[in-house]
Structure formats: structure tokens, C-alpha cells
Amino acid sequence: xxxxxxxxxxxxxxxxxxxxxxxxxxxxxxxxxxxxxxxxxxxxxxxxxxxxxxxxxxxxxxxxxxxxxxxxxxxxxxxxxxxxxxxxxxxxxxxxxxxxxxxxxxxxxxxxxxxxxxxxxxxxxxxxxxxxxxxxxxxxxxxxxxxxxxxxxxxxxxxxxxxxxxxxxxxxxxxxxxxxxx
Amino acid sequence: xxxxxxxxxxxxxxxxxxxxxxxxxxxxxxxxxxxxxxxxxxxxxxxxxxxxxxxxxxxxxxxxxxxxxxxxxxxxxxxxxxxxxxxxxxxxxxxxxxxxxxxxxxxxxxxxxxxxxxxxxxxxxxxxxxxxxxxxxxxxxxxxxxxxxxxxxxxxxxxxxxxxxxxxxxxxxxxxxxxxxxxxxxxxxxxxxxxxxxxxxxxxxxxxxxxxxxxxxxxxxxxxxxxxxxxxxxxxxxxxx
Numbered sequence: 001x002x003x004x005x006x007x008x009x010x011x012x013x014x015x016x017x018x019x020x021x022x023x024x025x026x027x028x029x030x031x032x033x034x035x036x037x038x039x040x041x042x043x044x045x046x047x048x049x050x051x052x053x054x055x056x057x058x059x060x061x062x063x064x065x066x067x068x069x070x071x072x073x074x075x076x077x078x079x080x081x082x083x084x085x086x087x088x089x090x091x092x093x094x095x096x097x098x099x100x101x102x103x104x105x106x107x108x109x110x111x112x113x114x115x116x117x118x119x120x121x122x123x124x125x126x127x128x129x130x131x132x133x134x135x136x137x138x139x140x141x142x143x144x145x146x147x148x149x150x151x152x153x154x155x156x157x158x159x160x161x162x163x164x165x166x167x168x169x170x171x172x173x174x175x176x177x178x179x180x181x182x
Numbered sequence: 183x184x185x186x187x188x189x190x191x192x193x194x195x196x197x198x199x200x201x202x203x204x205x206x207x208x209x210x211x212x213x214x215x216x217x218x219x220x221x222x223x224x225x226x227x228x229x230x231x232x233x234x235x236x237x238x239x240x241x242x243x244x245x246x247x248x249x250x251x252x253x254x255x256x257x258x259x260x261x262x263x264x265x266x267x268x269x270x271x272x273x274x275x276x277x278x279x280x281x282x283x284x285x286x287x288x289x290x291x292x293x294x295x296x297x298x299x300x301x302x303x304x305x306x307x308x309x310x311x312x313x314x315x316x317x318x319x320x321x322x323x324x325x326x327x328x329x330x331x332x333x334x335x336x337x338x339x340x341x342x343x344x345x346x347x348x349x350x351x352x353x354x355x356x357x358x359x360x361x362x363x364x365x366x367x368x369x370x371x372x373x374x375x376x377x378x379x380x381x382x383x384x385x386x387x388x389x390x391x392x393x394x395x396x397x398x399x400x401x402x403x404x405x406x407x408x409x410x411x412x413x414x415x416x417x418x419x420x421x422x423x
Contacts, residue, residue: 085282088302089304091280094310095283098278098311152282180297181297182284182287
């Protein structure tokens with residue numbers, strides 16, 4: 001039997017959840033015996049090469065590219081897991097949710113105290129750039145998400161326990177110390 | 183057990199003082215009934231509904247119900263715990279609870295209850311309501327984004343006999359808690375700390391006090407909320423022996 005395949009991505013996140021994933025330390029050697037990685041920043045595979053079993057999503061959706069990636073993950077992965085507060089509820093990027101998008105862009109590119117070089121007051125308008133969304137969306141409001149692992153970042157033990165439970169079909173161990181929202 | 187009346191909580195015989203409310207009686211017997219709005223010794227408000235228990239087949243709030251002789255109470259049952267979890271989830275989506283950036287994280291009772299009930303994600307859609315912040319007073323920072331309307335501050339925090347906090351827009355669509363700017367400005371550092379401690383969430387904060395304890399040493403980092411009450415069981419048992 002071939003090994004289960006894992007794909008991971010970071011949408012509107014800070015890569016903290018991926019760093020926390022690497023915090024499983026030497027257990028990564030054990031993990032690589034159990035699973036195979038496909039599209040993921042961990043092995044630097046940029047595009048899906050086959051259908052995957054588990055997709056780990058870090059970060060919420062703040063622009064059109066995030067939505068596209070998330071939908072692709074939904075198509076390519078049997079099981080999707082929201083990893084961390086940003087994927088679950090938007091996280092810190094969602095602090096902008098109450099502020100109109102125009103105001104946000106003006107603060108960032110025109111009126112902000114650290115804006116100096118933008119003499120012509122240009123807002124990012126290149127057609128190559130993804131469109132920013134009206135607000136930041138939790139992943140499960142865009143596609144169906146199967147499991148959620150809270151934390152900022154989720155503790156390495158929690159990620160490890162979840163992966164082992166998913167790969168071996170066992171029950172998820174949720175120790176109190178590993179279950180945090182921050 | 184002279185002068186005490188017998189009540190039964192989850193099949194366990196307990197003794198309570200006449201006139202005591204169910205939540206306090208349970209605590210005295212080493213049984214934890216989860217709650218967000220209740221403060222011991224303060225007139226109960228029954229505003230959070232988390233302390234829902236079942237008495238004679240009816241759901242009642244344990245903080246507003248006085249004990250009666252022979253009263254049978256169901257508390258730690260799956261149905262009630264599911265209801266409590268749902269209430270906590272509603273509170274999470276109806277405010278702006280950004281735990282990672284909140285100064286109260288780790289010491290927050292709402293968060294601790296979510297940990298206790300293992301809330302992975304709220305089942306309801308996030309509202310991201312627009313709410314204000316009042317940082318005008320010297321020692322207090324009032325962030326309505328995190329308010330859960332428990333009325334603890336309204337019931338307890340006073341300055342010169344006047345309430346500092348009050349409900350506003352009652353009956354309107356946007357009921358919220360407001361802080362009296364003038365009274366808040368007169369508050370001392372100690373009073374500000376008291377207000378911060380009474381708030382179950384991070385809605386009232388004392389300025390320059392955020393992130394005081396490091397991760398791992400905060401109130402609910404290692405033990406779930408209610409552990410102190412439940413530990414009392416062993417304590418009481420030892421007493422009996």
C-alpha cells in the first residue's frame with residue numbers, strides 16, 4: 001500500500017503554523033516514514049502532481065489567489081484541515097474586517113506614517129496582483145473543511161497527534177496543555 | 183449538617199444553606215457549574231446562561247435559582263454541556279475575539295470555558311461586528327469588541343457610589359456597555375485593576391499591564407477552569423475521613 005500523501009499551504013498566514021509543524025523536531029523522520037509530501041513549502045513542490053489524502057491549510061482568505069488555492073486544495077485533497085486561528089477565524093489579518101477596504105489601502109499606501117516613496121499616491125493596480133477581498137474570510141466559509149486545529153500557532157504536539165490520528169485512523173489525543181487559542 | 187438542607191446534584195447528596203443559590207451551593211460541595219457572569223456575593227444577573235442546569239426537568243440558571251429541600255439537579259450531562267458549548271460559540275462569533283492578540287489571553291474565562299469544552303471552531307458564522315474602543319481614561323482601556331454583556335462590571339464597579347459602567351441603547355439593535363468617561367477618569371490604579379479582574383474577558387483592561395504573565399504561567403495554561411472547585415472534592419473527602 002502506498003503512503004498517505006500530505007499537501008500544505010499558507011494563505012493569509014505568517015508561516016508560524018508551518019514553523020510550529022517543524023517543531024515536531026526529530027519526529028519528522030518518523031513522519032516521513034509514514035507519509036509522502038506533495039505540494040508544500042516544506043519540500044518546495046509548487047504544483048500538485050497527484051491526488052492527496054490530507055491538506056493542511058494555514059491562514060484565512062484575504063485575496064482572490066487565496067480563494068483559488070483553497071479551492072484547488074479542496075479538489076485535490078480528500079481531507080482538509082484548518083491549521084491555526086487565521087484559517088479558523090481569519091486571525092490577525094481579520095482585524096481589518098470592520099474597516100472599509102479603501103480606508104485600509106489608503107492607510108497602507110498613501111496616508112500611513114511610514115509611506116514616503118509613493119509620491120504619486122498610487123494604490124497597487126497591476127493586473128498581475130490578486131484582488132484583495134472585502135474582508136478576510138475563515139476557510140470554512142469558502143470551502144468545506146473537515147477538521148480544525150486551533151492555536152496561534154497550534155502546538156507541535158497537537159499537529160503531530162492530529163497527523164498520527166489521521167494517518168493511522170486512531171482517535172485524536174487532545175491534551176489540555178496543547179489545546180490553546182494563542 | 184444542622185441548619186442545612188439536602189439537595190441532589192447529578193445523583194450526589196449535597197448540603198446547602200437555605201436561600202443559597204444553586205451555583206454557590208454546588209461550589210461549596212466541590213461541584214463546578216460553569217458560568218461567565220456570576221460573581222460570588224453579588225446579586226446574580228442570569229445574563230450569560232452558561233450555568234444552565236436542569237431542575238425537575240426544566241432548564242434553569244443555577245445562579246438565579248435558590249436551593250430548595252430535596253431539589254434534584256442535573257449538571258454535568260452531555261445535553262447541558264452541549265448547550266453550554268453552543269452558548270460559548272455564540273459569544274465567540276458575536277464579538278471580535280482575537281485571542282492571539284488579546285492581553286487577557288490565558289487569563290480569560292470565556293477562552294478557558296472554550297478550552298474546557300474543547301471548542302475547535304464555532305458552528306456559527308463569524309459576525310465581525312463593528313464596535314468601539316474607549317481609551318480616554320488614564321488607567322482603563324475599555325474594548326467593546328471583547329465584551330460578552332455579562333454585566334459584572336455594571337453590578338460591581340462604582341466610583342463614589344455611582345456606577346462607572348452601564349448598558350446603552352437598551353431596546354435598540356446595538357445594545358452595548360458604555361463607560362462613564364468622567365467617573366473612569368477619577369479612578370485610581372487600584373480601582374482599575376479591580377475592574378480588570380472582575381471582567382471575565384479582555385473588555386476592561388488596566389493600561390500598561392498587558393501580557394504581564396508569560397505563556398505557561400497564566401491562570402488557565404495548565405489546568406481547566408473549575409479545577410480549583412473540583413479539587414475541593416478531594417479536600418472535602420479527606421475532611422470526612
